[in-house]
Amino acid sequence: MATDVHGPVAPGAATAAPASAASAAVRVTGLTRSFDGRAVIDRLDLTLRAGEFTVLLGRSGCGKSTLLRVLAGLDREIEGEVLVPQRRAVAFQAPRLMPWKRVWRNVLLGLPGRPAREHAERALAEVGLEHRTDAWPKTLSGGEAQRASLARALVREPDLLLLDEPFGALDALTRIKAQQLVARLWQRRGCAVLLVTHDVDEAVLLADRVLVMDGGRIAYDTQVPLERPREVGDPGFAALRNRLLAELGVL
Numbered sequence: 670m671a672t673d674v675h676g677p678v679a680p681g682a683a684t685a686a687p688a689s690a691a692s693a694a695v696r697v698t699g700l701t702r703s704f705d706g707r708a709v710i711d712r713l714d715l716t717l718r719a720g721e722f723t724v725l726l727g728r729s730g731c732g733k734s735t736l737l738r739v740l741a742g743l744d745r746e747i748e749g750e751v752l753v754p755q756r757r758a759v760a761f762q763a764p765r766l767m768p769w770k771r772v773w774r775n776v777l778l779g780l781p782g783r784p785a786r787e788h789a790e791r792a793l794a795e796v797g798l799e800h801r802t803d804a805w806p807k808t809l810s811g812g813e814a815q816r817a818s819l820a821r822a823l824v825r826e827p828d829l830l831l832l833d834e835p836f837g838a839l840d841a842l843t844r845i846k847a848q849q850l851v852a853r854l855w856q857r858r859g860c861a862v863l864l865v866t867h868d869v870d871e872a873v874l875l876a877d878r879v880l881v882m883d884g885g886r887i888a889y890d891t892q893v894p895l896e897r898p899r900e901v902g903d904p905g906f907a908a909l910r911n912r913l914l915a916e917l918g919v920l
C-alpha cells in the first residue's frame with residue numbers, strides 16, 4: 670500500500686516510516702494541531718490497521734473532525750508525523766455536491782485525468798443509485814445525496830475511507846439503511862474505515878474497534894468482541910454501550 674507522509678514535521682519529530690507500517694492503514698505519531706495557541710490535538714499517537722472498521726467517539730469539540738481532516742490531508746498545519754495511504758477518501762455529514770453538476774459528474778469530481786462516466790456508474794450502482802446517475806443534486810433526497818457522496822468516495826478506490834458523521838442528518842429509517850450500506854461496502858471493499866459519530870449504538874453496531882478521544886488524545890481504545898450481524902438486544906451490546914457512555918462521561 671503506497672503511503673503518504675505529511676507534516677510539516679516539527680524539528681526533532683520522527684520522520685521515518687516504522688517497519689511495521691506495512692500492515693497499518695494509518696500511523697500517527699506525536700500529532701499536535703493547535704488553533705490560536707490551544708492544542709486541540711495534543712501529541713496524539715494512533716495506529717489503524719488495514720481493513721479494520723474503527724469508530725471515533727468523543728464529546729463535542731474534542732477534536733474528532735480536526736483529526737479526520739488531518740488524516741484526509743485537508744489540514745497540514747500540524748506537528749508530528751502522519752502516515753496514511755495515498756488512496757484515501759472522505760465523506761462528510763453534508764454531502765457537499767456541486768449543484769451545477771449532474772450526479773455522475775459530482776462522483777468524478779477531483780479525480781485526475783478524464784475519468785469515464787462508467788466509473789461513476791459503477792460506484793453509483795454500488796450504493797443503489799444507478800437510477801439517479803443523470804439527476805441534478807437538488808432533486809435528490811437527503812439519503813440519496815449522502816449515497817452520492819459515498820459513491821464519490823468509493824470511486825477513488827480508497828484503502829482508507831474517512832467518514833465524518835455521514836448519517837448525522839438522516840432520519841432514523843434512512844440512517845439504518847445507510848449504516849447497513851456502509852457495513853456492506855466495507856465488507857466488500859476490505860478498506861480501513863474511520864467513522865466519526867456521536868451515536869454510541871452506531872459505534873457498537875458497526876465497529877471492530879472503538880476509540881474515545883479526550884484531552885487531545887485517544888483516551889480509550891477497545892476492540893468490539895461481538896459477532897456480526899449485531900443487534901441492540903444482543904448479549905454484550907448493552908455492556909459495551911454502557912462502558913462507552915461512561916468513558917464519554919454520560920453515565
Ligand SMILES: Nc1ncnc2c1ncn2[C@@H]1O[C@H](COP(=O)(O)OP(=O)(O)OP(=O)(O)O)[C@@H](O)[C@H]1O
Pocket residue numbers: 704705709727728729730731732733734735736
Ligand atoms: N479552523 C478552526 N479555527 C479555530 N478553531 C477551530 C478550527 N477548527 C476547529 N477548531 C476548534 O477545535 C476544536 C475541535 O473542533 P472539532 O470540529 O475537531 O471537534 P469535534 O470533536 O469534531 O466536535 P463535534 O463533535 O461537535 O463535531 C473546537 O473547539 C473548535 O472550535
